[in-house]
Amino acid sequence: MPLLWLILIVLAIAVAGYVLGRQRAVASAGGDSRQLHSLPSYYGSNVALKAIVPAFLLLIAWLLIQPLYVNNAVSGMIPENSVREGSSLGLVMAEVRRAADGLDVIVGQGMITEDYARSDEADPAQIGEQLREAGQVVTSELTQPILRAAQSYRVMNATGNTIMTVAVLILSVLGFLYGLKESQADFRARNVVEHGVRAILVGAASIAILTTVGIVLSLVFNTIEFFRLYPAADFFFGLNWAPSFSGRGGSSELGVLPLLWGTFYISIVALAVAVPIGLFAAIYLSEYASPRVRAFAKPMLEVLAGIPTIVYGLFALLTVGPLLLKFFGDDGLGWMQAGTAVMTAGLVMGIMLIPFVSSLSDDIINSVPQAMRDGSYGLGATKSETIRQVVLPAALPGIVGAILLAASRAIGETMIVVLGAGAAARLSLNPFEAMTTVTAKIVSQLTGDADFASPEALVAFALGMTLFVITLCLNIFALYIVRKYREQYE
Template sequence: MPTLWLVCLLLVLATAGFVMGRARALASAGGDVRTLHSLPNYYGFNVALTSLVPALAVLAVWLLAQPIIVDTRVSKLIPADMVPEGSTIGLVMSDVRRVAAGLDLAVDTGLLRAPEAAALSANERDVRSLLGEVGVALGADVRPEVLAAAQRSRELNHAGRLLMTVLVTGLALAGLGWAYVRTNKEFRARNVVERGVLVLLIVAASLAILTTIGIVLSMLFETSNFFRLHDWKDFFFGSTWAPNFRGDSELSILPLLWGTLYISFIALLVSVPIGLFAAIYLSEYAGKATRALAKPLLEILAGIPTIVYGLFALLTVGPTLAQVFGKGGLLGVEWMAGATSVLTAGVVMGIMLIPFVSSLSDDIINAVPQSMRDGSLGLGATRSETVRQVVLPAALPGIVGAILLAASRAIGETMIVVMGAGAIAKFSLNPLDTMTTITTRIVSQLTGDTDFASPETLVAFALGLTLFVLTLGLNVLALYIVRKYREQYE
C-alpha cells in the first residue's frame, strides 16, 4: 500500500475512534453529560490519539530505517571488483537504486510485468533500452550484478512495505480497541489527553534541538574524514583555492572567507545606513498614516525570493555598473571586465538586507521609553537632538545586535553571489573584481555525480562547518549584546 493511502487509512481509523469513543462515554453515562468525569470530546480524543499517534510513530521510524537496512543487505551482493579504485560503493548503489526504480516504473506503466521483472537478466533483455523507455538514465552499462542487486532491492522493499502496512494498521486497530474498551464514565479522559498532548509538545520542541545536533554531528564526521585526506594547515592557512578531482588540490578557505566577508561588508555599507535612517524616520518623524503605509512596503523586500535578487543583479545592476566602469564606459577606463563583481553582489545583497535592519531597529527604537524623550524635550532639546543624544544611545545595543544578525544573513547568502559576484577565489581589494564565497563553493563541490570519498567533495562539509561556526558566533554575540544592555532602558 502506498504511504499516502496508509496515512489516510490511519486518519479514517482515528476519526472513527473519536466518534466511537465519544458515543461509548455518553452511553455509559446514560446520556447524562454531568455524570462524566470529562467532557465527551475528551473521550473521543483519547481513542483517536491512542489509535493514531503510536501508528504514525512506527510508520515514521520504519520509513527512515527501511532504506538503510535494504541498502546494507543489497550492498553485500556487489563484488568488490565493481567498486572503482579510490571510490566507494555508494556510486554503484546509486545505479542499483536507479535500476530498481526503473523496473518499478516499467511495471507500473505496463511495459513489464512483475514476474518478468523478477526473472529479468542482462542476457535475456536489453535492460538499458527498457529503462530508457521509462526515462531512467544510467551512466554505464547495466552489469548482471547490478541488475541482480536491483531485483533483490525491489523484493526487499516490497516485502518491507507489506510488513509495514500490516504492522502499522494492526497497531492502529489495537490502540483503537484498547482505548475503546477502557472508555467509561469514570475514566479520567481529560487527564490522559492533556498528558499525551504535553508529551507531543515536548517531542515537537525536542525535534528542533535534535535536528541541530544531527546537522552538527553529520558535518563533524564528514569534516573529520576530510582532514584525514587533506592537510588541515593548507585548509586554514593556505592561500589558494584550486580543487582538482585528479589530485594535488589546494583547498584553502582563506580566499573564500575573504570574498564572503568583503561582499558582506559592502552589503552592510548599503543596508545599515538606509535601514537605520528608515527606522529613525518611521519611529520618530512619520505620522501614523505614513507609517502604516511605508513600513509594510519596506518589509515587502524581505519576502522577495533571493533568486529574484540574483536575476536583478545579473540583468540590471551588473550591466549598469559595467556601462560605468567597463571598457568603453562612461569613465573611459576598463576597471570592470564583466557584469559580475563584488560590488554587484554587495549592492543587491544590501538592498535585500534593508528590511532586516529597518524592522529590527524600528522595534528597538520604539522600545525606548517615551519618558526619556519627554525629559529631553522638556529640557529644551530639539527633536533631532533628542534622537541623536538620547534615543539612539539608548537603543544602540539593540541596533548593534540587529546589524550583527543582518551580517550573519549576508554571510549565508548564496543565490545573489552565484549570479552577481562570479566564481573566482582570490584576494583582492578591488570591489570591481569577480570573487566567490564559501556558500557558492559548497554548492559547486557537491554538484554532480561526485565521489564522497574524495577530499574535493568532503571539503564542502569543512566549509559548511566553518560557516556554521561563524554565523553562530555572530548570532550569539548579537543576542548577548541585546540581552545584556536592554534591561537598562526598560
C-alpha cells in the first residue's frame, strides 16, 4: 500500500474516533453534557489522539529503522571481490539502492515484468541497458552480484512495507478501541488531551534539533567516506581544482583552496555593496523619512528579496556583465576579458542582499527606545550625533546579526555565481577575472554523469561540510563580538 494511502486511512480512523468518542461520552451521561467531567470535544480528541499518535510514531520509527536493517542485511550478501579497488562497501551499496529503485521504475513502466525483475535468470547487461533507457542513473556496468543484491533489497523492502502497513493499521485500530472504551462520563479527558498535546508540541519543537543533527551526520559520514578515497591534506591544502570523471580519482586534483577563495572574494564584494547601502537606507527610513515616504520606500526595497536568484543571475549575465566589459574590457581599461567575473557576481549579489540588511536594520533601529533619543536631544546633541552615538551603538548587536545573515546568504548563493562569475577555480586578486565558489562546484559535482562511487562525487559532501564549519565559525565569532559589545555598553 502506498504511504499516502496508509496515512489517509489512519487519519480517517482518527476522524471516526473523534465522532464516535464524543457521541459515546454524551450517551454515557444520559445525553446531558453537563454531567461530563470534560467538554464532549475532549472525549473525541482523546480517541483521535490514541488512534493517530501511536500509529504515526510506529510509522516514523519503522521508516527510520527499516533502511538500516535492510542495508545491513543486503551488504552481507555482497562478495568481497565485488568491491572494486578505490571503492568501498558503502559506495557499492549506493549502487545497489540505485539499481533497486531503477528496477521499480522499469517495472512500473512495463519494460519488464515483476517476475523477471525478481528472477535469478535476469540478465544484468539487459537490465542495465533498460535502466539507461528509462533515464535511471547507472554509474558503472551492472554486475551479477549488484543485480542480485538489488533484487534482495527490493524483496526485503516490499516485505517490510507490507508488515509495516499491517502493524500501523492494527495499532491505530487498537488505539481507537481503547480510546472509545475510555469515553465515559467520569473520565478526565481534558487532562489526558492537554498532556498529550503538550507532548506533541515538545516533539514538534525537537524536530528542528533532530533535523540539524541529521544534516550534520549525513555530511560527516559521506565526508569520512570521501577521505578514505582521497587524501585530506591534498583536499585542504591543494591549490588546484581539476576533477576527472574518467576513472576513480587517480588523475583528479580536488584542492578546496581555489573554491574557498572565490567564495570569500565574491562574498566580500557583495557585502561591500550591500552593507553600506542597506545600512544607510535603514537609517534614512527609520530616522529621516516621513511616514508617507517610508510607506512607499520600504515595500519597494523588500520587493528585491522576493526576486528569484535565477533572475538576478540573468541580470548579471545579460546586463551587468556586458556593462562592466564595456568600461573595463578591451575597449576600456583592458582589465576584463569576459562578462563573467567576480565583480559581476559580487555587484549583483550585493543588490540582492540590500533588503536583508536594510529591512532587518530598520526594524532593529526602530526598536531602540525613544527615551534614549529624547535624552540625547535633551543634552544638546544634534540628530546626526544622536544617531551616531546613541541609536547605532544601541542597535549594533542587531545590525551585526543582519550583516551576518547577509554574509551567510552570500556564502550560500549558487545561481548568481554560476551565471555571473563563471566556473573557473583559480587563486587571483583580480576582481575582473572569472572565479567560482564552493556551492557552484557542489552542484556541478552532483549533476551529470558523475560516478557516485567515486571521490569526484563524494567531494561535494566534503565541500558542504567545509562550508558548514566555516559558517558555524562565523556565527560563533559574531556572537562573541555582540556579547563583548553588550558588556561594554551596559
